[in-house]
Amino acid sequence: MAQDSKKKDDKNWDFFGLNRPQYAATPEVLLTSLAWVSTSEGKPPEVIIGKKHRGFVYKKIGKGGKADIVETIPSLSDSRGLALSSSLNGSFSLDDRGLVKRAARILLDEVKGNTPTKATSASIIPLDATSALMQDVKGVQGVEGPPNFAKIMQRMYSLGGGVQDAAELLAEAYAKMEPLGGSDWFEKAMIAMAPDEIKACSDSLLKATRKKAKQEPIPCWLSGIETPYSWFANAWHKLLTDEWKKVMPRRRWVDWATCVLRTGLGTGYIFEMNFYYQIVIGLMNNESATDVASRALSRRDQFFTWDAVASISSRDVAGRLKKLCRRGTSCRELVKNWLDEYPDDFPSPQSYFEDKDGIEKWIVDARKWLGKNKDEMKKIKNSIASNASGASNNIEETIRYSLIERGKRGYNEDYYSVLRKRGRRYTVVEPGQEWFVVIASLEANGVGGVTRVSRVIEALESLGMQASYKTIVKELERVGLARSSHDADDAIEVAAAF
16 A cells, blocks of 8 residues: 655554543543633633642642642632622522531532542532533643543544534533523532632633634544444433433433543553554464454453453453553554654555555555564564553553542442452452443433343443343343343343433
């Protein structure tokens, strides 16, 4: 295949165009990141509450991080705290100073999300446009140059064939949100307590005045393929555009949204790591290019096995995840290094984006190149045997903390996790109470709809998870989504939770 001219500084050289990640300190930061790119400026202002900052958070806890991290939660005695009390009094006619103060204190506490162990800040739950902007990624992550989660999620959404833009859908959902309890008391309260700079940004988000995101090319060879990206695009679009936000409690809807984001983030990077490993190792064997491509894109070899009756040791995924991240990262870096060193000879992935059989053709051309550069073959073996690196550790932590249980049972439980630690050594597939409810419900044909067990199994397979029919049915019965059916095909219907 004829190659386009390539430059060494081309940042869009790879197969997926995904930024390198770091783990999200809290699930809420994913929604916050998407909300900020939907404002007119596309980023937080440099000054919050009249202070230049290195990031801002809802509430500092413990040591609270550095002094240049600004806290946006108001004190009940400052102007914003008094405005909050006045707003609540106006909405509910409490007419008792002590009662008003207590109501304000309860609200400020109730909008805090689950706080992971050792965290230096507590996130606010992004229940509306204003609360979503009461923190930023720099503040929540507590580091300089944090990952651009919004760009990552937008790219994954596009890779899955998503319509519109992931951030734009969130802005529209916030703009069309039904008032809580039929009253706009909550929105008024959030506006009352928000810093002036955030009020202006919230207004621009709701008016959808942001610039359109630049659309990067999407590979044709991903079209129609069931992947974590296609699952994420489908689930995100359904949750944000269907009637879910009108029939669900606001907190539940936000929890579902963060569940979809964190599940897509973790499984999306697992898919990417496995893809690079499979195509690079496939360059050094005699297997057909079609079979190598099929294995790289297929979810037949599932990463997760969901089997509650198997032994803990046989269900452990920790070692496999670590190995996959090491190999996938080193194989991805090897492709990039070859393109840097041989920009005019080595086949560039983006040159194959418009071809439905692009992966097979890239493998054929890469093998031809290796045939002329046999000394490069040993680099593949070195990549497979490579040790951990900063990049592989980052991606492993991103996957692990996206999917693993982040709370404590009986205290601040995480109902939307996929993995759970069992002792110090093992990590197993043991979904949180609500995770499977989200997965199954979003396969239904809309609010109040139904689907089939086979469709739920297909969704799990798209995410790289293998579960037996018996396991699925048992879980459906446990969460109350199973309905009997007279249809012999699948025998059981799956009802949406709302």
